[in-house]
Amino acid sequence: MDLTGIGGIWPASLTPFDRDGAIDEAALRAHLRHLAGTPGVRALVVNGHAGETSSLDRAERKRVVEVAREVAGDATGVVAGIVAEDPRAACDLARDAREAGADAILLFPPLFFAGGAEVRPEMVLRFFHAVAEAAALPIVLFQLSRPSGLGYAPELLARLLREVPSIIAVKEGSDLVASYEDNLEVLKACGRKVSMLTSNNTWLLASLSLGGDGILSGIGSVASGILAEMHEAIARGDLAAARRANDRLRPLVRVFYRRPSLDMHNRMKTALNLMGLMPNPAPRAPLLPIEVGEREEIRRALVAAGLLPATEMAA
Secondary structure: OOOOOOOEEEEEOOOOEOOOOOEOHHHHHHHHHHHHOOOOEOEEEEOOHHHOHHHOOHHHHHHHHHHHHHHHOOOOEEEEEEOOOOHHHHHHHHHHHHHHOOOEEEEOOOHHHHHOHHHOHHHHHHHHHHHHHHHOOOEEEEEOOHHHOOOOOHHHHHHHHHHOOOEEEEEEOOOOHHHHHHHHHHHHHOOOOOEEEEOOHHHHHHHHHHOOOEEEEOOHHHHHHHHHHHHHHHHOOOHHHHHHHHHHHHHHHHHHOOOOHHHHHHHHHHHHHHOOOOOOOOOOOOOOOOOHHHHHHHHHHHHHOOOOOHHHHHO
C-alpha cells in the first residue's frame, strides 16, 4: 500500500505476551484486527516503543510484521518500527521489515544521537542513507524533542527531506508548540508532500488545530475511534465536535502519560485487558505489571471516556 500523502490515524500497536512471556500470536492478531477495523485507521504501526520492541529479538520483530501484514490485507498499511543503536542492526531490521511485507518503516533515532548528533549532521545523514538503501521502503521519520538531543533542528530536517526522498512522513513528537510549528513550515517548504503525523500525546487536539495530517500514537491502541472522531472534526472545521472528542480522550491521556513514563504502554495493555481486548496485560521484564490501585484508576478513565459502561465500575 502506498502511504505517501496519507494521514488519518496510525495507532502504534502493543505486543501481547502469554503467561510464559512468549508473544501471544492469537491475541496479537485480534488486537491488530480490532485496530484495522476501526474507521479512520489508515496504517498499523508495529515494533515501536508501544510494542515493547526493545524486548523483542530480531526474529520476533520480523514475525510481528508478518502477522500485521496478514491481518491488514490490502486495505490498511503496515509500518515497521526500526529501533537499533548500531546502523548495521538497523539495516538488518529494515531488510527484515521489507521481506515481512511492511509498506514503510518508522526510523527511530539511535539513543547515542542524544550525545550531540545535531552538531554532526553528516552522521545523521549517513545513518538515514544507509537504512534507506537497505530498506528500499518509504520512511517515516521520528522527530523527538530537541532538548532530549534526539530531535532534528529545522535546518537538518529540511536537509534530510531534501537528500532522502524516501521520507514520506514525520512522526512529530517535539513536545513544544514552537518546534511543531517550525517543523510544519519545513514540511510545507520541502517541495513535495510529506505527511505530518502528530505524536504530541498531551496536546493532540492543539497540534491538529495548528495543522497536520493525522495522529501516530500508542494511545490509538486503546482509543483509535476517539482519535478518528477528533481528526475528522478538525478536518471539516467542526471545533466543537473536536473538543467533545478531546474531552473523552483527556481522562485517558492523564492516566496513561504520567510518571513513571516507562509504564505508559503497560497501562494501555491494562486498559485493553479491562475492555476484554487483551487476555494478558503483563509486559515483558524488566517492566512490572500494573498494581491493583492503578488498575482501578485506569478503569475509571475508561468509563469517563465512554469505552466501558459505568456498571463496570463495580466489577
